[in-house]
Amino acid sequence: MKPAAGLALLCVVLAVGAVQAQPPAAAPAPAAAMQTDLAKLDQRVTAAQSSADNAWMLVSAALVLMMTGPGLALFYGGLVRQKNTLAIMMQSFSLMAIITVLWAVVGYSLCFSEGTAIIGGFGHALLRGVGVDPNADYSATIPQLTFMVYQLMFAIITPALITGATAERMRFSGTVVFMVLWSLFVYAPLAHMVWGKGGLLNATLGGRFPTLDFAGGTVVHITSGVSALVCALYLGKRTGYPKEPMPPHSLVLSFIGACLLWVGWFGFNAGSALASNGLAASAFVATHFAAATATIGWLAAEWMTRGRPSALGAISGAVAGLVAITPASGFVAPIPAMIIGLAAGIGCFVMVTIAKSRFGYDDALDAFGVHGAGGTIGALLTGVFATQKVNPMFHDPQGRPLPVGLIDGNASQIGNQLIGIAMAWAFALVGSIVLLKITDLVVGVRASEEQESEGLDLTEHGEEAYNLEM
Amino acid sequence: MKLIKAIVRPNKVDDVRDALGRVSLPGMTVTEVRGHGKQKGHTAIYRGKEYDVSLLPKMQIEVVVPDNLVDDAVAAIITAARTGEIGDGRVFVIPVEQSYRIRTGERSEV
Numbered sequence: 001m002k003p004a005a006g007l008a009l010l011c012v013v014l015a016v017g018a019v020q021a022q023p024p025a026a027a028p029a030p031a032a033a034m035q036t037d038l039a040k041l042d043q044r045v046t047a048a049q050s051s052a053d054n055a056w057m058l059v060s061a062a063l064v065l066m067m068t069g070p071g072l073a074l075f076y077g078g079l080v081r082q083k084n085t086l087a088i089m090m091q092s093f094s095l096m097a098i099i100t101v102l103w104a105v106v107g108y109s110l111c112f113s114e115g116t117a118i119i120g121g122f123g124h125a126l127l128r129g130v131g132v133d134p135n136a137d138y139s140a141t142i143p144q145l146t147f148m149v150y151q152l153m154f155a156i157i158t159p160a161l162i163t164g165a166t167a168e169r170m171r172f173s174g175t176v177v178f179m180v181l182w183s184l185f186v187y188a189p190l191a192h193m194v195w196g197k198g199g200l201l202n203a204t205l206g207g208r209f210p211t212l213d214f215a216g217g218t219v220v221h222i223t224s225g226v227s228a229l230v231c232a233l234y235l236g237k238r239t240g241y242p243k244e245p246m247p248p249h250s251l252v253l254s255f256i257g258a259c260l261l262w263v264g265w266f267g268f269n270a271g272s273a274l275a276s277n278g279l280a281a282s283a284f285v286a287t288h289f290a291a292a293t294a295t296i297g298w299l300a301a302e303w304m305t306r307g308r309p310s311a312l313g314a315i316s317g318a319v320a321g322l323v324a325i326t327p328a329s330g331f332v333a334p335i336p337a338m339i340i341g342l343a344a345g346i347g348c349f350v351m352v353t354i355a356k357s358r359f360g361y362d363d364a365l366d367a368f369g370v371h372g373a374g375g376t377i378g379a380l381l382t383g384v385f386a387t388q389k390v391n392p393m394f395h396d397p398q399g400r401p402l403p404v405g406l407i408d409g410n411a412s413q414i415g416n417q418l419i420g421i422a423m424a425w426a427f428a429l430v431g432s433i434v435l436l437k438i439t440d441l442v443v444g445v446r447a448s449e450e451q452e453s454e455g456l457d458l459t460e461h462g463e464e465a466y467n468l469e470m
Numbered sequence: 471m472k473l474i475k476a477i478v479r480p481n482k483v484d485d486v487r488d489a490l491g492r493v494s495l496p497g498m499t500v501t502e503v504r505g506h507g508k509q510k511g512h513t514a515i516y517r518g519k520e521y522d523v524s525l526l527p528k529m530q531i532e533v534v535v536p537d538n539l540v541d542d543a544v545a546a547i548i549t550a551a552r553t554g555e556i557g558d559g560r561v562f563v564i565p566v567e568q569s570y571r572i573r574t575g576e577r578s579e580v
Contacts, residue, residue, distance in 0.1 A: 245521040245522075306518065312516055312517060353519075
């Protein structure tokens with residue numbers, strides 16, 4: 001509604017300007033000519049808006065790809081032991097290639113073409129019908145190609161996040177097979193349910209249980225985080241865990257990775273506005289503020305309970321906050337964003353430092369502790385803090401905005417958020433167990449003990465990360 | 471002829487080298503080593519998981535000296551490498567039977 005009204009107003013202003021600019025001697029333009037001029041102006045304004053939106057969305061797509069490589073690859077690469085550095089980076093990088101091909105063949109179609117309430121159909125298989133014309137259902141001002149490639153970057157990073165739990169002990173072949181299956185049978189249904197037209201959880205395009213997930217709290221972080229937990233349990237602990245020390249081999253790499261993630265997240269969240277508009281600005285600000293308070297939250301909790309604020313704590317807190325603000329970023333004001341960040345910083349600290357050792361699972365790089373826990377906290381708090389002042393997405397039949405989250409007075413949104421969270425957990429849990437079992441039968445998932453002790457870099461890839469000796 | 475093997479704090483290597491230079495002992499070999507003595511190391515914490523860092527980085531300095539300079543050399547090393555805290559390191563003096571210079575093949579005194 002709003003952009004159209006603004007457009008009309010702009011046309012009128014421009015038209016008046018054009019009329020006034022004419023020499024006074026000229027006769028007033030006949031009505032018909034005026035109509036043509038207006039139509040031309042309208043076209044030009046539309047083209048200008050499309051150019052601006054498209055520019056931002058292409059940059060956003062690139063930013064989101066940067067989150068996987070080098071962002072996540074460096075973040076995880078630094079956290080593993082030296083002998084497994086290339087192996088974990090290769091997992092992220094190879095997903096950049098593999099998921100891309102899969103996306104072109106059926107991935108995009110299963111997520112975003114019309115199908116059932118659970119999964120999309122094959123309407124866009126092999127990218128049929130995906131060209132420079134916009135897909136008005138999702139983003140009326142940018143080419144569908146842009147939308148498609150932007151969404152692809154999400155499909156790449158989501159399985160890559162899981163590799164944090166399987167690090168240092170999952171074979172490359174097993175990883176590839178599992179991630180391909182996982183993309184088709186866990187990611188695609190969730191993406192379709194939450195973002196696809198007619199999806200069960202879609203908030204604006206005819207979903208039964210409108211779940212608010214602006215940039216992927218359920219679709220990306222809960223699915224990957226919960227699947228990460230399943231993987232960690234299925235694979236078992238790394239040989240020697242927890243008796244043998246397994247400290248990160250280079251927090252400098254992790255630090256660079258985390259900073260790239262923070263920057264890339266602006267594309268992830270603000271880009272999810274799918275336009276270069278006020279909502280994108282709002283999501284950008286919410287994202288940044290949440291990362292800040294989450295950093296402080298984790299550090300404060302660490303400082304108070306362990307006596308020292310650590311660099312790893314700071315970057316882990318930032319990522320936790322970015323995860324948690326992801327579903328909320330396009331719905332909440334800056335101050336609530338800071339509350340969400342703080343909650344995630346402290347909550348994920350507790351998950352990673354206390355819950356993990358209590359339950360004894362070996363989530364090597366804390367993919368569940370950060371993405372599963374942070375995603376769930378964020379998805380829930382989105383239902384609390386979402387407001388029509390930021391994003392008037394629900395309307396009554398007369399077009400008046402309706403309350404969005406709990407602070408607007410819409411308590412039922414909490415219920416919808418819980419349904420969305422439950423669906424994401426359920427799909428990730430069941431799907432991952434089944435797919436891991438299949439993968440295990442086909443190619444095997446766990447590296448041998450010898451491989452583990454020698455390191456996956458040498459045994460899986462035949463190379464080493466560092467050859468520093470002269 | 472004796473081999474003096476000193477294990478010192480990494481940041482004391484330059485001081486030791488200067489001190490040995492003052493007792494006219496120009497040559498030395500330095501190796502990065504790890505170890506612990508009375509100093510039990512310290513604790514590192516990564517995401518709440520504690521690791522005992524029991525083997526700390528040290529530098530091992532080896533220098534071969536004529537018998538008449540051993541006491542001066544040891545004193546020079548101890549003075550230069552000492553901080554007074556636990557973890558300052560150790561000095562060992564070991565007899566050396568023969569020494570050869572590779573370039574010329576001749577047997578040398580020191």
